[in-house]
Amino acid sequence: MRLGYDFFQRDVLTVAPALLGAYLVRVYNNQKLVCKIVETEAYRGPEDKGCHAYRNKRTKRTEALFLPGGHAYIYMIYGMYYMLNIVTAQQDQPQAVLIRAAEPREGIETMRNLSGHTGNFERLLSGPGKLCRALAIDRTFNGYNLVEGTELFIELGETVPENQIVHSKRINIDYAEEYKDKLWRYYLSDNPCVSRIDNK
DNA sequence: TCTACGATTTACT
């Protein structure tokens, strides 16, 4: 069952942990690529100094963050990687969940070919840049409707017990001052596919 | 226009 607007149009701090265990589906050349989300981070503008839309900063890049929950926000980082975010809450509330890592489920060979990854299965989607590469997600999906679209969407997946969800500090946002210490990163404990397990 | 740099990954000392 696909997740709908009612799921995404809630506060990002509710949606980010709720996405753990859900299935991210990418239909690429008529082939279904499926993976289970195991790591997310919440970005909560306008208050969040780590969020691109801090203080409601509205630019060409951040425009998609202001869409209603259920759309995608994609941007390029370091000149070579795309990041996949799920916009949450109501229109004009710039919040999004960064999908940081997932566990491959279907179409693994295609994912390997797309990413050129030769390592082991657990590392194929273990990072936001790698995940986008292996699923052929680029900026054409910026602003994409994940509720009604057919090439990229999210399905109800496995139910995750509360006690398996680890809360930690977000990665690589040292510029965010007091917000860098917020425990807005969520991942499944003991899952070998998360990007890293250190850090609090 | 011009410049600096990032919600990363990988390889290397």
Place this chain on the structure above:
DNA sequence: GTAAATCGTAGAA
């Protein structure tokens, strides 16, 4: 532990 790859965007000039 540190550094390089690589480019669109934001903010300054």
